[in-house]
Amino acid sequence: MKKNILLLCSLSIVLLMSACKKVADNKDLSARVVQVASPISDASCLSGAIKGTMLAGKTYTVCGDIFVNAGDTLTIQEGVKLNFGLNTASGTNAPCGLGVQGSLFCLGSKDFPIWITYPGVTKTDQLGADPNTDPALKGKWTGIIGGANAKFMVLKWTHVEFGGAAMSAAMKTFTGGSSPYPLYFANPNGIFVLEDSWVYGSVDDPWRINGGKISAMRNTFEKCGYTGGEAMNAKAGTIGDFAYNLIIGMATNGPKLSNINVTLGAPGSNVRMYNNTIINCGYRRAAAGRGGSINFEEGAGGMAYNNLIVNCKFGLRIVNNPIADTANIRYGYNWYYADSLSVASQFIPSLSVSTAISQPQETDFPKPSTYLPAGWKTGDVYTAPSSVLGINNPQFINGPVPMPAGYKLADIAVVGSYNFGLKPTSPCIGAGFTGFSPRADVPVDYRYGASEITPPGKDIGCFQSTGRGNQH
Secondary structure: OHHHHHHHHHHHHHHHHHHHHHHHHOOOHHHHOOOOOOEEOOOOOEEEEOOEEEOOOOEEEEEEEEEEOOOOEEEEOOOOEEEEOEOOOOOOOOEOOEEEOOEEEEEOOOOOOEEEEOOOOOOOOOOOOOOOOOHHHOOOEOOEEEOOOOOEEEEEOEEEEOEOOOOOHHHHHHHOOOOOOOEEEOOOOOEEEEEOOEEEOOOOOOEEEEEEEEEEEOOEEEOOOOOOOOOEEEEEEEEEEEEOOEEEOOOOOOEEEOOOOOOOOOOOOEEEEEOOEEEOOOOOOOOOOOOOOOEEOOOOEEEEEOOEEEOOOOOOEEEEOOEOOHHHEEEEOOEEEOOOHHHHOOOOOOHHHHOEOOOOOOOOEOOHHHOOOOOOOOOOOOOOOHHHOOOOOOOEEEOOOOOOOOOOHHHOOOOOOOEEEEOOOOOOOOOOOOOOOOOOOOOEOOOOOEOOOOOOOOOOOOEOOOOOEOOO
């Protein structure tokens, strides 16, 4: 009897040590996560209706459009890699996508993020890469398309790459015929959370939202939009917060907010955009007078404070036609830097060039009174003095400021080896405004909301000297 007990104890110890070793070696991440109902097998490629749980550390392959139907839920655990291939299930070899009419929860972690991508693509991230041949701007798979009934779309610590390819007829039917975007959401009564995540590459907007409650915090958007596209293009009664995001090389803007196409009974679009770092945006935009940093457009209100805007085509735009909700817009304490007179002369965009009626804010950096000519009126064209060039260097730990010799402003489109944190001597430290609060329209919840709704920071931009803010 004693021998049997000793044998069982020894066997238990061996099994326990073996399980611990697997966790430590990261060979089976699912062992460290509590199992849930309806696990999804990775044994064969996926297509059609899907619900349940993709298990941590597993790699799944998609070979046809997949759909989360109304009332169903798809949960993706940490460390999952979801590879979208061509639609071989239908025999069309067309791009595939994920349509959501139920709920989607991508619950990655800092140590084990989720990857949703198209495999086998070589990134061309060198300075000055040709956008005409860059695979980041071509759209290899459709995207995650949330329809009018999508209750939750929550993405945490998730990489979304190479999206924006054309949708199949089935996907169009499922989502109401929306255009393809890597991320799309269209439920004014739903919740969309994007936090601590990365969106790399798109044909148009990397994230289009037509109504809903949002929290978009501490994300990185890079090299998105071929000839147009905003990091966030929000419309139709979108409310919430967009903060601590690093945005580089967008075709058009960082965040853009409009109230166009709002449905009856939905609130007016109102988003608080603060402590974002927006770098070298606006240079692939095909239409004249567009692109740059932050836009408030038709009927939209909100706030824009503490944003670090570096070498962007235009400063913050309050659009005149159709006019934004100017009575409910507050902005200031935004930091501008320019290496060219054309950029410095649009810190306050002019009406004739970009249909903007942005008002100068003496809390901005540099103060508008130091570069606007005498007699300047709202919307006037002006030429900034050369003395404004190169001032207000934010002192990135390692960044393209001033511009690397021999390159154009449009050539800076990815983070690469740059570090956009602030040096201890940066003048941006302590220059922020904290006298307001987030809207906080979504709950704070690990699964059903934001992990944290980070309040305004005392330092300009997305990286804070306290270690709070963007974690990338």
